Structures are given as structure tokens and as C-alpha cells.
Amino acid sequence: MTAHAFALAMAALDVNGPEDDPAGWDAIDWRTCEDNVRRLRQRIFAASRDGDLKKVRNLQKLMLRSRSNAVVAVRRVTERNAGRRTAGVDRQVVVTGEQKAELADWIQNDAKPWTPLPVKRVYVPKSNGRRRGLGIPVIADRALQALTVNALEPEWEARFEPKSYGFRPGRGCHDAIVAIHTTSSRTDAKRLWVLDADLAAAFDRLDHDHICRSLGWFPGRGLVRQWLKAGVVEDGRFTPTGEGAPQGGVISPLLMNVALHGMEVAAGVRYHVTGTRAGKTMDGCPVVVRYADDLIALCHSREQAEQVKAALAGWLAPRGLVFNEDKTRITHLTEGVDFLGFNIRRYPNGKLLTKPSNDAVRRIRRRLSVEVRALRGSNADAMIGKLNPIINGWCAYYRIGVSKRVFNALDAHAWKLVYKWARFTHANKPRRWVVARYFGEFNSSRRDRWVFGSRETGYYLRKFAWTPIVRHRMVAGTASPDDPTLTDYWTRRRRRSNLPVDITTQRLLRAQHGRCPICRDLLLHADHEPRSPREWEQWLTATRRAVRRHAVTVWGAGTPDERVANRLIHTHCHRRTTSNGSPALPPTREPPGLA
Template identity: 25%
Template sequence: MDVHSKDEQTWSTKLKRIGERSKRDKGTVFNNIGCVIDLDMLKATYHSLEENKASGLDKMTKEKYGTKLEENLKNLLLKIRRGTYKPQPTRLVEIPKEDGSTRPLAISCLEDKIVQKAVNTILSTIYEPIFLPCSYGFRPAQNCHDALKRLMAITHKHPNGAVVEIDIRKYFNSIPLKELNEILRKKITDNRFLHLLNKLITAPTMIDEKLVPNDRGCPQGSIVSPTLANIYLHHVIDEWFESIKITHITGGAELIRYADDMVFVFENLLQAEKFFRVLPKRLQKFGLDMHADKSSLISSGSLAAMRASRKGKRLGTYNFLGFTCYWGLARNQKWWRLKLKSRRDRFTAKLKGLKKYLWENLITSNTNYILKRVARVVQGWINYHGISDNDRRVKGFIYAAKHILFKWFRRRGDRKKMNWQRLNALLKQAGFPERWKTKSMFPNPNDAKA
């Protein structure tokens, strides 16, 4: 499709106007937004979907759907406008977690992904201008490293403070749909659009050849779920916290949230303790449950760390976005600051996953493909974990990955042929990373003053 076509400009112009209205007046209520979805928007959405993604129950691929794209999308649009569109059941995949449990992932059919993404585009356009700066997850121009930098900056501001780490038990699967719809209706009164959205959320899942209806939660794997999860916590946590900071909290306080992973930083320990008692009640009011074993209150700050050190103790640690946050001495050994290192459980789990993959591919003639794939996995891990103070973990990961590969080759029967010199040559040829550029997480002067 020509991106400069007249029709494409029509839907994109409508979308732009919606965004401008939302930004100009945060109290705007939208009552006619479903009209944005037209044939050209569906085409653009189809083309924006990633290739080679897992297919749903109907086994339809993007390539196959595209052979009759115009016909398929016209039929889809007709069903949407008549109100007869009905998502197909999702396919459930269990993704292993570090603690041994699994995370259910709902795999939708391709046509349903098109509708999900179109609906999500409209939702994001409305809500993005009103989301608060404390929210970093699934937002344009924001990422995990930005959230970590902000955490470093704000903890630096409070030398004798506290941190509250919160975990919401099975958040995505626990969002009550009635309460979610009540929140959505504060901004959107287009009943046809909301009905379409609810069809997407409540699509049943095929489990053991039985259809299981979804009457609670936003299924992980759905394109629209991250935005809905942000919308719910924007109301339940973000706006509420901004309000009580003014009315109920003495001293500085700030929230850093990435989806349902969040920490609250306080200038005053007593205020943090008070907040820690109140927060579970706030969550329960909106159908959510704080995971007590994974939530904690920890003293924080350079002065607090120094006092603990003089007593032969150390401040407690907490986890955020895959890292363990702890207080350690700066290089000059004169003052204490927050440091980050990759969580040990996730470090170990990633290596176990790598070993499992290699052992499942023990008998293969295409070793070059395997090596290149492993190199990409290791590079991806380094891209995220290669940050300030984490060099030791990164070096350890590279070293462990190479040893797993070495054992894999020897297990394949290459015991006589394989040695470290030959392995290093093969890894170099496959683009296996040995060096990396550390990403600085140190707060810049503006962050420290913020």
C-alpha cells in the first residue's frame, strides 16, 4: 500500500486529531473512535505485523493470509462494522519462569492480531498523552534502562530514605474486567468500540481440547493487553500516588513503574512504612492482590548504607526489571551509592535454557546455524545486562555460555577434534560477542536535581 495514498491519510489524520485532542484537554471524552478503523488502516496494520510469529489455532500465517489480502480484509472490516466479528479461540503456551512455575501465553490467530493491533493503536493514541512520567513500560521512547536510570537518580536524592518494592500477584490475569470497563468509560463512550475491545479481551482459550472462557484478566500475548494493563494501573496506582503525595505524604516520594514491576522511593522511612501498610488495601479495592513474599520495605540511601556498614551490616536488597539493587562503595571508597547486578536466578535460568536448547539439538549437521543463534541470544542478553557495575556478571555469562558450547561439541563426538583454539575460531566466525560497551546508568546532573 502506498503510504501517501489519500485513504491512508484519512485514517492517520483522524488518529492524529484524536491524539491532539487528548493532549490538549486531558478531560476529553471520546464518543466516535471506531470509525478510524477502515480498510487502509487494516492494511497498514497487517503489514506492520512481524514475520514468522507463532500462529494460532487456525495455523494461518501472514504470508498465506496475504495471498488474498484485499478480499480477507474487506470481509474482516465488514464483520467489524456489522458487529458480527468474533475472535477465534486462542492457543495456550506455557512459558517457563525462573522460579519453576510457568507463565500462560495466549497465541491469537493472525486476523485477530490485526484487530488487536488496530484497536491498540487507537487506545494508545488516546491514553499516551495522559500517562504520567513515572510509567515506563510499553510506551514509545521509553525502556527499562530509562526506568533504571531514574531509580538511580531518585535514590541519590534521598541519602536517608526508604524503598518499597511491590509485586502484584498474577497481575495481567487478575485485572477485573468490570472495573477495567468502568475506567475505560471515563475516557471512551463509543459503545461499539468498547464492545469490540471486550470481544478481544474475553476470547476463549483452547486448553486440552476444551474451550475455557475468559471472564477475568487481560491475556498475556494479546497485543492490546499491555496498554490495558497500563491504563488500569494508571488509575489504580499512578494517579492515586500523585494525589496522596500532596495530601498524605511528608517529604519527597516518587514512583518508578514498568508495567506491573514497580518501586516507590521515599525521603522518609516512617512515611514509607505508613504507605506500605495502606497499599495492599488500595490494591484489594480494585481486585488486585499484593504478593507479600515478593514485596518489601528496605532502608535506602548513602547515609543509611554508611551507618549500616559501621555496624558491620548492609542494607537489604530488592529486585527491579531483572536486576538486584544493592548499596555498595563507590570506586573512591569514600561514599556509598546504589548499584545494579543481574539477578542470580535469572542469570542461572538463562544459561539452563541455553543448555537445554543445545542438548535438544545434539544431533544436527548445521552447527553454523546453532552457533549463530546462540551468538544472537548471548548478544541480546549483553545488550540488556551490559550496564554500570555489572561487568562481572556479563563476563561470567559469556564464560559460562562458551563452556556450555564446548561441552556440547565434545558430547556430539567431537572430543578429539574440538579444543579451545578451534572453538574460539568457530565462535568468532559466528559473531559470538566477546566485547561490549557498558551502558552508563549513572544519573546525569539534571536527573539528580529533578
């Protein structure tokens, strides 16, 4: 089907509807589909780990033809991704269940032959005030890329190096930070020299030929090459792409990891393979911690750091990549280094502390000031509704560091801002009146009478310091969710995770084993762990919309008495069941969970 034909088919949905049953999308058993995809990913992982390349290719072909994979891919790009309502150059978005069912049917039956369309160039602000260019594929290409990722990713998950943490399932920024801290936190630590490296425009300079050679005989390699060569449309002008992968593509982060696989070997990192120290870095070797295109090399001396830099520069060249010399430096940990928004520094007393970086603190202070200034003329509820998600997201990201003092300082800054806002709003009122109206013990669980809130609604502004500092448990070695031998490990890790949600929600998540009792699918989803305060902010906001707490009546055992119990359910599951006239939840004493 051509791109034009696909656009016509999508446009005709409002008139004719899909060829299949219009209610088919809502009737899909998502638990079964997700399990089918998960098991097939695990089989690909196991075959890749065993070196059975023929079996890997056969299983990948099966994954690319899988109906379960097709609907899961469509669900990912139309329901879970943050940019699900962003259109590409064809101006198509997929919103209704009928459109989603049609797209999944097209992927499975009619997508071949398919010529990818160019990506749409858009710009988003960066933390330093500059703009980052993103390439937004059309929704059909995004769905096909999600389908392809499920076939390609588990093969490479079995190969990827242990200290690669960016854009990988089960790994994130916090793992990278803890890896650095673990390496250099001991008082007798030897690796105290740091190569803090930045790659210049990495996504825009990736060499296409190198990526395609790395993929070997992957069944979808031709489509991957077409995505890389699809071109860019900006302000109505088409530009061909001879290098790079569009930031904004579903498959682009995976291709970046494929291109940079082998960096540890190139830097001279070696691991013990036998004995009690198996998996540990050999003495005398550097340690390289990488998050996508950001990397830190911990070395024994400045000379070793210079050698690592020279070795990596030669290794990066065939991949089309170079160091950004303005941002790449060699320093000692006593001077401190900023990585992923944290400052990691060894102090004279021998302690290594991980704190929010000064730049990160300046950015959040500036953002709070800008937001409060923009809300002049609004009411307290609007102020609280705007600032609380920002505070929650920032605290969720930085709660693993030594952040309490910074949290207190930010609370003082936020208090001054809202107090000035209140004085501006009621310029003719005395200070005592303003304080009595907007400040008090709004949070009944905190003995704090200086909480900003609304007397009319009872809503109040959260404080940074209310966030408890937690110790992040780093992912073990090369562990991957696709490894079928580590199912119990990942189940325990998920249950023990300290998500930045309220205590009641945490308790319900554990009681339900993270599953919705209606569709039996996972309640919380993320392709990858949020990698910045803004992404945590978006994830928490999306979670509040997607999951709701629902009270149900549960019969007591053998008695006519009833009690009310809370359950967490998907918002769309609740909406669907109540619209059908059926009870939102079955009466059951124990919440259904994992088998």
C-alpha cells in the same frame, strides 16, 4: 460476518483469490499509510490533552474506519509480531499477500457484526522454571485489536503518568531502571527505603467492569468487553472468563495500563507544576516507578513505605488486584533490590550500582550449559549459530548496567563449555590439536587468540565482553511519540539511540534516517522496546532476517566513474523489486530519508 463465514472466506483464497487486485498488498504505499495513522494518533492525543472529549470520540471513530489503519493493523499482526504464525482456535494463519489484503478488506467492510472467538490457552516457560499461561486470539481478533489500539492508545498516552514505562510507545525497561537510579544515586539521596511490590496474577484478575467504566464512551468499548468475555479453550474445553485479560492479546497490555492508571496519585506522589522544578517530584513524596504490573516505590522511611503499601492495597481492590505477599517486601537500598532483571544496590561508599541480578546470571549460565550439552554431536557452525543470538540478546539487555565484570565471568564460563564440547567431540585427539583446530584470532578486529570458531567457514563465537557499556538516556517526563509538539525530540532520540548492532549498520541507519530507500518506511520496528534478554534475542534475529545490506552502483557527479555504496533495505522490498525485474535501488548519491 460470522466467524464461520470468515474462516470459509480465508479458506477460499487459494482457489478464488481476493476480490481486490491480488497484487494490491505489495503495491501499498506503506510510508503514506503509516504517516496517516501517525497524524491521526497525534490529533487524538492533542484533543485528549486539551480535554476536548467530543473531538476525541469523533477522531477515534475516524480511526476505526480508516483504511490506512486497517492495513497497518493487519501488517502489524501478520508481519511484525513474534507470534504472527501462531494460530488461534480457528487454526487460521495469514501468510500470503492475498490473504493479508483479504483480511484488511474484511476488517474495513465486513467485520460488523463480529463476535470474538475464545482465546487458545498455551503455556510458555518462565525464567523460574514455571509456566506462564497465554491466551492466543484468532488472527481476525488480533487484527481488530491492533486497529482498536491505534484509536484508544493515544487518548490514554495524553493521560498516563510520567513514571509508567511498561508496554508504552517510546518507553521500556531501561527507562524504568534509569528512573530508579536517577532518584537514588546521589550521595545525599533521601528516598532509600524501597517497597518492592508484586501483583498476584495481575492479567488474570483484572476486573472487567472497572476497565469498561474507565474506557467511558470509547466507540469500540462494546468490542473490548466482548474480547474480555470471549472465554478460553484449553485441551478442547471451553471456560468462560469472568475476570482478567488474556496475556497474548494485542490490546491486553494497554488495558492493564488503563486499569493501573492513577497509581502514583494513590501512593501520594505529587509533582511541581510551575517554576523551574516543574515536572519534578515534590520533596517528602515517594517516587513510584511502574513497568506494567511490576512496581517499585522509593520512600523516605520504612513508615512511609508501609503507608504507601496500605494505600495501594485499598486502591487495587476495586480493580480486582492484590499484592503477592510472598514476593512483596520492604527493604533498604543498602540491602539491594531486584527489578526487571537488574540488582540495584547502594554500597558503603555511597555509590548506587545497577548490575545484572544474581538470578539473571544463574539463568544465563544454566541456559548456556543446557544448549551446549544438547549440541553434542553437532559441528562448530551449529554451536556458533545457536549461542551467538543468546549472547547478543543478553548483552543488548544488560549493556546499560555495571556489567563488565559479569560479562568477563560469563566469557570464562562459555569458554569452558565450548572447550569441553570440543574435547568430547574429538576424544582421541590431544589438547594441543583441539586448541589449534577451534581457537584462534577469528575476529580480525580483536587481538584475541582464544576465540572459538570454525576453520572451514570462519564463523566465530562472540564474547560477552565485546559489548560496550552504554549510558541509556531516560525518556523525558510525560513525553510520548503521539505528542505532535515533540516530533523533533523523538527524531533526535531515535538518531542518538545506541542500538545493539554493528558499527556499519549504525552508520547506515543514521545516513538513511532509519528509512528503507525503496518503500520509505522505517527499517526497524518494535511495538514496544524488548523487555528481556530473550525478547532482545528475538528482535535481533528478526531484524537480521527483515533487513539486508545491499551494494549498489552509484554514479559519480559529472564523471563516468562508478563507486559501490551500501544501503540497508527491507528483505521483502529487495525480493519484490528483483522479482519484478527492476533495480533494487535507484542510482542516487544521497540516501532518501525523512522529509
